Amino acid sequence: MSAPTHPDTAPIDGKATRKEWIGLLVLALPCLLIAMDMTVLHLAVPHLTASLNPTSDQLLWIVDIYGFFIAGSLITMGTLGDRIGRRKLLMIGAGCFGAASVLAAFANTSEMLIFARGVLGVAGATLMPSTLSLIRNMFHNKKERSFAIAAWMTTFMVGTAAGPLLGGLVLSYFWWGAVFLLNVPVMAVLLIVAPILLPEHKAEKFGRIDLFSAALSLVSILAIIYGIKILAAYGFGGDAIGAIIAGLFGAWIFVRRQRKLADPLLDLGLLYRRTISVPIVIQTAAIFVGMAYFMFLSQSLQLVIGLSPIQAGMAMLPATVSGIIGSLGAPVLLGRFRPGTVMTSALILTAFGFGLLSLPGSAASLYLLASGAAIFSLGITPVAMICTDMVVTAAPTDRTGSAAAMSETSAELGGALGIAVLGSVGTAIYRDAMINANVPTNLTAEAIDALRSTLGGAVHALGNAPSGIGHDVLLLARNAFSDGLQVISIICTILMILSAIGTVMVLRNATCDPAEGSDNDPDGDTVIDPTLQPAACAAGRVE
Incomplete structure (x- = not known):
């Protein structure tokens, strides 16, 4: 007998049972591993380089192909889950993720490792929208659903922070491939308990996949x-x-x-709902600034202030903790205030954090860097949580996988765009300052080019140079990097202020009262199904 495919695991608007909460813990496991696999390889790069001897291009693909294939496969996998069943897709993805982890762990060539990382990316893309859409179907109480989504997002933050720490611990005792074996027992547990604790759900009617x-x-x-x-x-x-x-x-x-x-892979009609399209735009902007700045923050802590990698990780810990507090605290605020109010306040707080980081000399101040990062992290995470809540809850139950995939894809693209655009701004400022710098005459042409390209190149080229002009050029390089980081902080501040203004303008009429017929549509030009009011909206205050 096939598993039931109806979405109800508890009475509508009823409290979740112990089974749903344990199921949430089960769904958190793959999310934790997906985030860990984004960062766990960073510390292993020197070890696998010595073992596999990859070319520079191969090393780039080893590091990046995982994220590439996650982003590229999300839309397809989100829709596939709607059609074949979200639990079924979750279990297929978990099996593939575990098998690919074993393959990556014992890879003896660069090509084999690249292939295994690509399969891990595709498998990861099956897990992300499946877990989020299952949460949508498991938690019918609006406040509980908001908390469940906040907890879901928190696991990604914990996984990202835990990746380097666990990776360093494993590498202290085992070979580089052992970092991938961390995935195997977790996926085995998921395959065992998923049929017991997780409901199955899929669209009642669907055509073939194009x-x-x-x-x-x-x-x-x-x-x-x-x-x-x-x-x-x-x-x-x-x-x-x-x-x-x-x-x-x-x-x-x-x-x-x-x-x-007639039966599209991606239902573009979902974007006509303002509780889907607007949160996606706001979430993209938040991830755009957040991902880019954390990359520069790590460099500033190590290359400007001079902290070791472990010290830099500890310095970024307040930002991680504040992000977790912001994510888990958002549902509490949504029980008292409207979602538009919470999002606007969070965006203003984020802008204030970036404002601190735009102060002169902030890149060389550990206190300002840690404080500013903690403040903007505290603001960004509620924004991301509420946006995700709105998107998956406003979508029809037959399309939650597709909506979740759209949300996740926008986040991936936002992060990539932020790193590229803001990274280009910082690099341009750095190169402009360094192009006419006097460099030591005993450096090779390659070292001079590296020095004028990035601060990391300058530190590597001049770190062992004698005092004098080498020291002066390194100081100039650090100042140039700090100037670029200051400009980036100003851009992030402005973008968050504009996002706050946009939130006030578009989401100010969001309400929990279906009788008002509001889906952030004050003009009344969109037909709204009151049953599709976002959980974040339903948790807000009615006036």
């Missing part, structure tokens, strides 16, 4: 993100621009095709 659309979405997103990554690393060039143009052209064809298909 394979051409699936391939086109994958290739288009991969091309865009690859181009952005190359642009951020090497600046403007034919490869980067060509990849981005090809990706955008593929995305244009994909959108046109979805509009013509």
Whole structure:
């Protein structure tokens, strides 16, 4: 007998049972591992480089292909979960994730490791929308659902922070491949308990999956993100621009095709709901600034202030803790205030944090860096949580996987764009300051080029140079990097202020009262199903 596919695991608006809360813990496990696998490899790079001897291009693919394939596969996997069943897809993905982890752990060539990391990315893309859409179906009480989504997001933050720490611990006793074996027992537990604790749900009616659309979405997103990554690393060039143009052209064809298909891979009609489209835009902006700044923050702590990697990780711990507090505290605020009010306040708090970081000399001050990062992290996480809550809850139950995939894809693209765009701004300021710098005459041409390209290159080239001009140039390089970081902080501050203004304008009429017929649509030009009011909205105050 097939598993039930109805979404109800508890009475509508009823409290979740112990089974649902234990099920939430089960769903948190793959999310934790997905985030860990984003960062756990960073510390292992020197070890696997010595073992596999990859070329520079191969090393780039080893590190990046995991994130590339997650972003490129989310849309397809989110829709696939709606059609074949979210629990079924979760279990298929868990099995593939575990098998690919074993393959990566025992890879003896660079090509094998690249292939295994690619499979891990595709499997990770099956897990993310499946877990989020299952939460949507398991928790019918609006406040509990908001808390469950906040807890879901928190696991990603914990996993990201825990990745380097666990990786360092494992590498102290085992070979580099052992970092991947951390995934195997967790996925085995998931496969055992998922059929017992998690409900099954899928769309009642659906057609066949358009394979051409699936391939086109994958290739288009991969091309865009690859181009952005190359642009951020090497600046403007034919490869980067060509990849981005090809990706955008593929995305244009994909959108046109979805509009013509009777049963599209991506339901573009979801974007006509303001409680889906507007939160996606705001979430993209928040991830845009957050991901980029954390990258620069790590560099500033190590290359400007001079902390060791472990010390830098400890200095970033307050930001991680405040992010967890912000995410878990958002549902409490939503029980007292409207979602638009909470989001606007959080965005203003985020802007204040970036404002601190834009003060002169902030890049060289451990106190300002740690304080500013903690404040903006405290603000960004409620924004991301509420946006995710709105998107998955406003979507029809048959389309929650697709909506979750849209939300996750926008976050991936926002992070990649932030690193590329803001990274290019910082790099341009640094290079402009360093282009006329007097450099020691005993450096090679390659060292001089590295010195004038990045602060990391300057530290490597001048770290062992004798005092004198080498010391002066290194000081100039650090000041140039700090100037770029200050400009980036100002841009982030302005963008968050604009996002707050946009939230006030568009979401100010969000209400929990279905009788008011509001879906953030004051003009009344959109037909709204009151049963699809977002959980964040339903948890807010009615006036």
